Amino acid sequence: KAGVTQTPRYLIKTRGQQVTLSCSPISGHRSVSWYQQTPGQGLQFLFEYFSETQRNKGNFPGRFSGRQFSNSRSEMNVSTLELGDSALYLCASSLGLGGGGTEAFFGQGTRLTVV
């Protein structure tokens, strides 16, 4: 069974640009969550999508957005990049239902560097 696939693995962008990251969840999983990991703040929740609907949202500015497609694949977009957006962006996949369906499995992440 294939795991969670994130593309690209590495990105270097310039301040002010925008970026789109992609995540393909485990087959059969309907929930995709996005997290930002930095040395200073640790792992922070961005948002969760379930069946193409945003179901939970973290405390990030509106520059961070996402969407989910009918095949459960998800994309995350960051507009007007700032230096502080440099981080490891992680996608997590789960069945999305209660109980054991909340077990989340992470992809390898996308390392974004803003210069």
Place this chain on the structure above:
Amino acid sequence: QKEVEQNSGPLSVPEGAIASLNCTYSDRVSQSFFWYRQYSGKSPELIMSIYSNGDKEDGRFTAQLNKASQYVSLLIRDSQPSDSATYLCAVNVGKNILTGGGNKLTFGTGTQLKVEL
């Protein structure tokens, strides 16, 4: 108060010993609790999940949950050098009345474990 708190360590244990990792959380309605292991430069790997009070064992790992005390722990028996990593405690605070699920993991800052030869 942080939502999920862990001692950052490092926690050093000799090979073969029991490593004990602790975590407290503040949201009383949380129902799902997880332990992740993260090696340097890698993504977090789920190693244990626990949903009800008591102990849950899986191989060398035992997770313990006490909802009254808002406390979760992870015991690693017969610690090996390959267990050296950062262990992240995560609590699911996502709420969705319609689906009964909702994933919004709040993570602690992690405890660095070092298993010494």
